[in-house]
Amino acid sequence: MAGGLQFTHVAGYHASVIIKSILFGLPSKAKTSHIPWSTYTAPELAQVGLSEAEARKAHGDRLEVARFDYHHNDRALAERxxxxxxxxxxxxxxxxxxxxxxxxxxxxxxxxxxAIANNMKMSQVAAMVAPYPTISEMNKRVAGAYFSPRLFDSPRVKQVVRFVQRWLP
Structure with a gap:
């Protein structure tokens, strides 16, 4: 037993790290920052990487938080x-x-x-195309929510919005 996170998927991950090292002679080391956990309650809870409190402690003012609420997703609404x-x-x-x-x-x-395991950028998640209507579309939408403040802080965008508001009823 390796200790730490006690999940079946973590045991499989540890096995792959060992196999990579023993069978292929590749340097390998187990990491935990990308290991997700889920609790199958109603509602479900899931986490990967740092919580908001942990991220604030580790990164301070450099931390930005994007969020997306389920009630903005058409599939979630349809399924109540x-x-x-x-x-x-x-x-x-x-x-x-x-x-x-x-x-x-x-x-x-x-x-x-x-995304965390591969050090991906939010722009890469935002670029994905998710089928509509799906629950998984929320992943793309929260990535878009990360970029929204930047978009609307642009002087050019503000100018276009003012123009459209002035000329459209």
């Missing part, structure tokens, strides 16, 4: 499972932690595990 949220902790444009509470939280957190 619209209570919940995804919260992404971002430092220098890269996710360092994600918390999800709501329907299929354990499914949603998987994408963020991949």
């Amino acid at each position: 499972k619209s209570k919940g949220l995804i919260k992404v902790m971002v430092v220098k444009g890269r996710p360092v932690g994600v918390s999800v509470v709501g329907h299929q939280a354990g499914e949603l957190v998987a994408l963020w595990s991949m």
